[in-house]
Amino acid sequence: MKIGYPCINRSLPCRGNRTFRLASYSESRLKEAVAENLDCLRQMLQYNVDQGLFFFRISSDLVPFASHPVCQFPWPDHFQPLFAELGRFIRRHGLRISMHPDQFTLLNATDPAIVRRSILELEYHARVLDAMELNATARIQIHVGGVYGDKTAAIARFAEVYGRLPEPVRRRLVIENDERLFSLADCLRVHAHTGVPILFDAFHHELLNRSESLAEAVAAAGATWRCGDGLPMLDWSSQKPGARPGAHAESIDLDRFSRFIAATSGHDFDLMLEIKDKEQSARLARAALEDDARLFRPTLREEH
DNA sequence: AGGTGTCAAGCGTCC
Protein backbone atom coordinates (compact mmCIF):
# COMPACT_ATOMS: atom_id res chain seq x y z
CA MET A 1 0.00 0.00 0.00
CA LYS A 2 1.26 3.40 -1.00
CA ILE A 3 -0.04 6.46 0.83
CA GLY A 4 -0.48 9.86 -0.76
CA TYR A 5 -2.20 13.23 -0.85
CA PRO A 6 -3.49 15.41 -3.67
CA CYS A 7 -1.86 18.20 -5.62
CA ILE A 8 -0.59 20.63 -3.00
CA ASN A 9 2.18 20.50 -0.44
CA ARG A 10 1.90 23.11 2.29
CA SER A 11 5.25 22.39 3.88
CA LEU A 12 7.22 23.57 0.86
CA PRO A 13 7.64 27.22 -0.10
CA CYS A 14 6.91 26.55 -3.79
CA ARG A 15 3.55 26.27 -5.52
CA GLY A 16 2.86 23.67 -8.14
CA ASN A 17 -0.48 25.01 -9.32
CA ARG A 18 0.36 28.53 -10.42
CA THR A 19 -2.08 29.86 -12.97
CA PHE A 20 -3.43 33.18 -14.19
CA ARG A 21 -6.57 34.71 -15.63
CA LEU A 22 -7.66 33.76 -19.10
CA ALA A 23 -7.80 37.47 -19.94
CA SER A 24 -4.08 37.78 -19.27
CA TYR A 25 -3.07 34.74 -21.31
CA SER A 26 0.17 35.02 -23.24
CA GLU A 27 2.72 32.50 -24.38
CA SER A 28 5.37 33.91 -22.07
CA ARG A 29 2.93 33.84 -19.16
CA LEU A 30 2.17 30.21 -19.89
CA LYS A 31 5.83 29.20 -20.18
CA GLU A 32 6.61 30.97 -16.92
CA ALA A 33 3.78 29.26 -15.04
CA VAL A 34 4.49 25.78 -16.40
CA ALA A 35 8.22 26.08 -15.69
CA GLU A 36 7.46 27.07 -12.12
CA ASN A 37 4.87 24.31 -11.70
CA LEU A 38 7.17 21.62 -13.04
CA ASP A 39 9.98 22.79 -10.79
CA CYS A 40 7.71 22.66 -7.76
CA LEU A 41 6.38 19.26 -8.80
CA ARG A 42 9.93 18.01 -8.71
CA GLN A 43 10.35 19.39 -5.18
CA MET A 44 7.08 17.86 -4.02
CA LEU A 45 8.01 14.46 -5.41
CA GLN A 46 11.37 14.65 -3.65
CA TYR A 47 9.62 15.58 -0.40
CA ASN A 48 7.28 12.63 -0.84
CA VAL A 49 10.11 10.18 -1.37
CA ASP A 50 11.89 11.56 1.69
CA GLN A 51 8.72 11.12 3.76
CA GLY A 52 7.80 7.67 2.49
CA LEU A 53 4.72 8.94 0.64
CA PHE A 54 4.69 7.06 -2.64
CA PHE A 55 1.33 8.07 -4.09
CA PHE A 56 0.68 11.54 -5.46
CA ARG A 57 -2.02 13.31 -7.46
CA ILE A 58 -0.66 15.86 -9.91
CA SER A 59 -2.62 19.11 -10.10
CA SER A 60 -4.73 19.74 -13.20
CA ASP A 61 -3.37 23.28 -13.09
CA LEU A 62 0.08 22.03 -14.11
CA VAL A 63 -0.44 23.51 -17.58
CA PRO A 64 -3.04 26.30 -17.28
CA PHE A 65 -5.60 26.46 -20.11
CA ALA A 66 -3.96 23.49 -21.80
CA SER A 67 -7.24 22.32 -23.32
CA HIS A 68 -8.57 25.79 -24.06
CA PRO A 69 -8.51 27.09 -27.66
CA VAL A 70 -6.48 30.06 -26.46
CA CYS A 71 -3.54 27.73 -25.86
CA GLN A 72 -1.76 27.00 -29.13
CA PHE A 73 1.69 26.68 -27.61
CA PRO A 74 3.32 23.24 -28.12
CA TRP A 75 4.03 22.79 -24.43
CA PRO A 76 4.66 19.00 -24.55
CA ASP A 77 7.54 19.57 -26.99
CA HIS A 78 8.85 22.67 -25.30
CA PHE A 79 9.01 21.05 -21.85
CA GLN A 80 9.75 17.50 -22.98
CA PRO A 81 13.17 17.30 -21.25
CA LEU A 82 11.62 18.36 -17.93
CA PHE A 83 8.69 15.95 -18.27
CA ALA A 84 11.07 13.13 -19.14
CA GLU A 85 13.24 13.91 -16.13
CA LEU A 86 10.22 13.89 -13.82
CA GLY A 87 9.14 10.59 -15.33
CA ARG A 88 12.53 9.05 -14.66
CA PHE A 89 12.36 10.24 -11.05
CA ILE A 90 8.87 8.78 -10.64
CA ARG A 91 9.87 5.40 -12.08
CA ARG A 92 13.16 5.22 -10.19
CA HIS A 93 11.40 5.69 -6.86
CA GLY A 94 8.34 3.61 -7.66
CA LEU A 95 5.91 6.49 -7.19
CA ARG A 96 2.25 6.00 -8.11
CA ILE A 97 0.65 8.91 -9.94
CA SER A 98 -2.93 10.01 -10.50
CA MET A 99 -4.68 13.06 -11.89
CA HIS A 100 -8.25 14.26 -11.32
CA PRO A 101 -9.86 16.63 -13.84
CA ASP A 102 -12.48 18.78 -12.15
CA GLN A 103 -16.26 18.80 -12.22
CA PHE A 104 -16.49 20.41 -15.64
CA THR A 105 -15.34 17.21 -17.27
CA LEU A 106 -18.60 15.46 -18.17
CA LEU A 107 -18.46 12.65 -20.67
CA ASN A 108 -22.18 11.94 -20.38
CA ALA A 109 -23.41 15.51 -20.91
CA THR A 110 -26.38 15.90 -23.23
CA ASP A 111 -24.69 18.87 -24.90
CA PRO A 112 -22.16 17.58 -27.47
CA ALA A 113 -20.03 20.70 -27.04
CA ILE A 114 -19.53 19.86 -23.36
CA VAL A 115 -18.56 16.31 -24.28
CA ARG A 116 -16.10 17.62 -26.87
CA ARG A 117 -14.46 19.98 -24.39
CA SER A 118 -14.36 17.22 -21.78
CA ILE A 119 -12.50 14.90 -24.15
CA LEU A 120 -10.00 17.68 -24.90
CA GLU A 121 -9.48 18.12 -21.17
CA LEU A 122 -8.88 14.39 -20.74
CA GLU A 123 -6.45 14.40 -23.66
CA TYR A 124 -4.50 17.13 -21.91
CA HIS A 125 -4.22 15.00 -18.77
CA ALA A 126 -3.15 11.96 -20.79
CA ARG A 127 -0.57 14.08 -22.60
CA VAL A 128 1.02 15.08 -19.29
CA LEU A 129 1.35 11.46 -18.16
CA ASP A 130 2.52 10.38 -21.61
CA ALA A 131 5.15 13.13 -21.66
CA MET A 132 6.48 11.66 -18.43
CA GLU A 133 6.53 8.28 -20.15
CA LEU A 134 4.51 6.66 -17.38
CA ASN A 135 2.78 3.34 -17.99
CA ALA A 136 -0.95 2.65 -17.59
CA THR A 137 -0.71 2.39 -13.80
CA ALA A 138 -0.76 6.22 -13.82
CA ARG A 139 -4.49 6.98 -13.93
CA ILE A 140 -6.92 9.77 -14.63
CA GLN A 141 -9.99 9.71 -12.38
CA ILE A 142 -13.32 11.35 -13.13
CA HIS A 143 -16.89 11.08 -11.91
CA VAL A 144 -19.51 9.51 -14.14
CA GLY A 145 -21.19 12.90 -14.58
CA GLY A 146 -24.75 14.19 -14.40
CA VAL A 147 -28.00 12.21 -14.25
CA TYR A 148 -30.13 14.55 -16.38
CA GLY A 149 -33.30 12.94 -15.09
CA ASP A 150 -32.57 9.41 -16.35
CA LYS A 151 -29.70 7.49 -14.82
CA THR A 152 -29.90 4.53 -17.21
CA ALA A 153 -29.70 6.85 -20.21
CA ALA A 154 -26.88 8.79 -18.52
CA ILE A 155 -24.91 5.55 -18.06
CA ALA A 156 -25.59 4.53 -21.67
CA ARG A 157 -24.28 7.90 -22.87
CA PHE A 158 -21.17 7.51 -20.76
CA ALA A 159 -20.54 4.06 -22.23
CA GLU A 160 -21.07 5.33 -25.77
CA VAL A 161 -18.56 8.16 -25.33
CA TYR A 162 -16.12 5.90 -23.49
CA GLY A 163 -16.12 3.59 -26.49
CA ARG A 164 -14.88 6.33 -28.79
CA LEU A 165 -12.32 7.94 -26.48
CA PRO A 166 -8.83 8.27 -27.89
CA GLU A 167 -6.74 5.30 -26.76
CA PRO A 168 -4.27 7.41 -24.70
CA VAL A 169 -7.23 8.56 -22.59
CA ARG A 170 -9.09 5.27 -22.35
CA ARG A 171 -6.06 3.32 -21.15
CA ARG A 172 -5.78 5.64 -18.15
CA LEU A 173 -9.36 6.51 -17.31
CA VAL A 174 -11.00 5.33 -14.11
CA ILE A 175 -14.33 6.37 -12.58
CA GLU A 176 -14.94 7.32 -8.99
CA ASN A 177 -18.18 6.92 -7.04
CA ASP A 178 -19.52 10.29 -5.90
CA GLU A 179 -21.60 11.24 -2.87
CA ARG A 180 -24.80 12.44 -4.56
CA LEU A 181 -25.47 10.86 -7.98
CA PHE A 182 -23.47 7.79 -8.94
CA SER A 183 -22.93 5.31 -6.11
CA LEU A 184 -20.54 2.39 -6.18
CA ALA A 185 -23.43 0.22 -7.44
CA ASP A 186 -24.02 2.68 -10.29
CA CYS A 187 -20.32 2.68 -11.12
CA LEU A 188 -20.42 -1.11 -11.27
CA ARG A 189 -23.17 -0.78 -13.89
CA VAL A 190 -20.91 1.54 -15.87
CA HIS A 191 -18.07 -0.94 -15.45
CA ALA A 192 -20.27 -3.77 -16.77
CA HIS A 193 -20.87 -1.76 -19.94
CA THR A 194 -17.33 -0.47 -20.45
CA GLY A 195 -14.78 -2.37 -18.39
CA VAL A 196 -13.56 0.92 -16.88
CA PRO A 197 -11.94 0.35 -13.46
CA ILE A 198 -13.56 1.89 -10.40
CA LEU A 199 -11.65 4.05 -7.98
CA PHE A 200 -13.48 3.58 -4.68
CA ASP A 201 -14.00 6.70 -2.61
CA ALA A 202 -14.72 5.46 0.90
CA PHE A 203 -15.97 8.82 2.16
CA HIS A 204 -18.41 9.31 -0.70
CA HIS A 205 -19.57 5.76 -0.11
CA GLU A 206 -20.48 6.63 3.48
CA LEU A 207 -22.83 9.30 2.13
CA LEU A 208 -24.31 7.31 -0.78
CA ASN A 209 -24.46 3.52 -0.70
CA ARG A 210 -26.63 0.43 -0.77
CA SER A 211 -25.56 -0.76 2.65
CA GLU A 212 -22.59 -2.70 1.31
CA SER A 213 -20.01 -3.26 4.00
CA LEU A 214 -16.70 -1.49 3.55
CA ALA A 215 -14.94 -4.78 2.88
CA GLU A 216 -17.53 -5.79 0.27
CA ALA A 217 -17.28 -2.43 -1.43
CA VAL A 218 -13.48 -2.45 -1.53
CA ALA A 219 -13.52 -5.98 -2.92
CA ALA A 220 -16.11 -5.11 -5.60
CA ALA A 221 -14.25 -2.00 -6.75
CA GLY A 222 -10.91 -3.79 -6.55
CA ALA A 223 -12.15 -6.57 -8.85
CA THR A 224 -12.64 -4.03 -11.65
CA TRP A 225 -8.87 -3.46 -11.90
CA ARG A 226 -6.91 -5.71 -14.22
CA CYS A 227 -3.34 -6.76 -14.55
CA GLY A 228 -1.41 -3.78 -15.91
CA ASP A 229 -3.76 -1.27 -14.32
CA GLY A 230 -1.71 -1.28 -11.14
CA LEU A 231 -3.11 -1.79 -7.65
CA PRO A 232 -6.62 -0.39 -7.17
CA MET A 233 -6.63 3.23 -6.06
CA LEU A 234 -8.76 4.36 -3.12
CA ASP A 235 -9.72 7.79 -1.88
CA TRP A 236 -10.30 8.20 1.81
CA SER A 237 -11.31 11.14 3.96
CA SER A 238 -13.24 11.77 7.11
CA GLN A 239 -16.07 14.11 7.95
CA LYS A 240 -15.23 17.55 9.27
CA PRO A 241 -16.87 17.57 12.72
CA GLY A 242 -19.97 19.78 12.85
CA ALA A 243 -19.77 20.75 9.19
CA ARG A 244 -22.07 19.99 6.26
CA PRO A 245 -22.05 16.24 5.52
CA GLY A 246 -19.38 15.67 2.90
CA ALA A 247 -17.06 18.41 4.10
CA HIS A 248 -13.52 17.11 4.34
CA ALA A 249 -11.81 17.14 7.73
CA GLU A 250 -9.02 19.58 8.48
CA SER A 251 -6.72 16.87 9.72
CA ILE A 252 -6.81 13.12 9.92
CA ASP A 253 -8.88 11.32 12.53
CA LEU A 254 -6.46 8.53 13.38
CA ASP A 255 -9.05 6.46 15.24
CA ARG A 256 -11.31 6.42 12.21
CA PHE A 257 -8.34 5.74 9.99
CA SER A 258 -7.28 2.73 12.04
CA ARG A 259 -10.81 1.35 11.92
CA PHE A 260 -10.83 1.80 8.15
CA ILE A 261 -7.52 -0.03 7.81
CA ALA A 262 -8.73 -2.83 10.07
CA ALA A 263 -12.02 -3.16 8.14
CA THR A 264 -10.21 -3.47 4.82
CA SER A 265 -7.39 -5.74 5.94
CA GLY A 266 -6.64 -8.42 3.40
CA HIS A 267 -7.11 -5.99 0.52
CA ASP A 268 -4.18 -4.18 -0.98
CA PHE A 269 -4.56 -0.79 -2.67
CA ASP A 270 -2.92 2.60 -3.00
CA LEU A 271 -4.53 5.15 -0.74
CA MET A 272 -5.12 8.85 -1.41
CA LEU A 273 -5.96 10.91 1.68
CA GLU A 274 -8.22 13.81 0.78
CA ILE A 275 -7.72 15.86 3.89
CA LYS A 276 -7.21 19.56 4.00
CA ASP A 277 -3.81 19.63 5.62
CA LYS A 278 -2.53 17.35 2.87
CA GLU A 279 0.97 16.02 3.49
CA GLN A 280 0.75 16.42 7.27
CA SER A 281 -2.10 13.94 7.57
CA ALA A 282 -0.51 11.66 5.00
CA ARG A 283 2.61 11.48 7.16
CA LEU A 284 0.53 10.71 10.26
CA ALA A 285 -1.31 7.97 8.38
CA ARG A 286 1.91 6.43 7.17
CA ALA A 287 3.30 6.44 10.70
CA ALA A 288 0.09 4.88 12.02
CA LEU A 289 0.33 2.11 9.46
CA GLU A 290 3.88 1.36 10.52
CA ASP A 291 2.75 1.18 14.14
CA ASP A 292 -0.01 -1.23 13.13
CA ALA A 293 2.50 -3.35 11.28
CA ARG A 294 4.69 -3.56 14.39
CA LEU A 295 1.66 -4.40 16.50
CA PHE A 296 0.50 -7.23 14.27
CA ARG A 297 3.93 -8.48 13.21
CA PRO A 298 6.12 -8.16 16.33
CA THR A 299 9.22 -9.51 14.56
CA LEU A 300 9.43 -6.24 12.67
CA ARG A 301 10.02 -4.40 15.92
CA GLU A 302 13.39 -6.06 16.35
CA GLU A 303 14.50 -4.85 12.98
CA HIS A 304 14.02 -1.20 13.90
C1' DA B 1 1.05 47.44 0.18
C1' DG B 2 -3.26 45.78 1.45
C1' DG B 3 -8.13 44.73 0.63
C1' DT B 4 -11.39 42.41 -2.05
C1' DG B 5 -14.30 40.95 -6.05
C1' DT B 6 -13.79 37.57 -9.08
C1' DC B 7 -12.09 33.67 -11.65
C1' DA B 8 -12.93 28.70 -18.36
C1' DA B 9 -15.75 25.18 -17.92
C1' DG B 10 -21.59 22.46 -15.19
C1' DC B 11 -24.20 19.72 -12.48
C1' DG B 12 -27.99 19.43 -8.86
C1' DT B 13 -30.20 21.53 -4.83
C1' DC B 14 -32.43 24.97 -2.45
C1' DC B 15 -34.87 29.18 -2.02
Next chain:
DNA sequence: GGACGCTTGACACCT
Protein backbone atom coordinates in the same frame (compact mmCIF):
# COMPACT_ATOMS: atom_id res chain seq x y z
C1' DG C 1 -35.03 31.77 -12.12
C1' DG C 2 -31.04 32.78 -9.50
C1' DA C 3 -27.57 31.79 -5.86
C1' DC C 4 -24.76 28.30 -4.10
C1' DG C 5 -21.60 24.23 -3.19
C1' DC C 6 -18.28 21.40 -5.15
C1' DT C 7 -12.52 22.48 -3.71
C1' DT C 8 -10.39 26.70 -1.80
C1' DG C 9 -6.87 29.41 -3.49
C1' DA C 10 -5.10 33.26 -5.44
C1' DC C 11 -5.21 36.46 -9.53
C1' DA C 12 -5.63 41.05 -10.57
C1' DC C 13 -7.61 45.20 -10.01
C1' DC C 14 -8.71 48.85 -6.88
C1' DT C 15 -7.54 52.12 -3.37
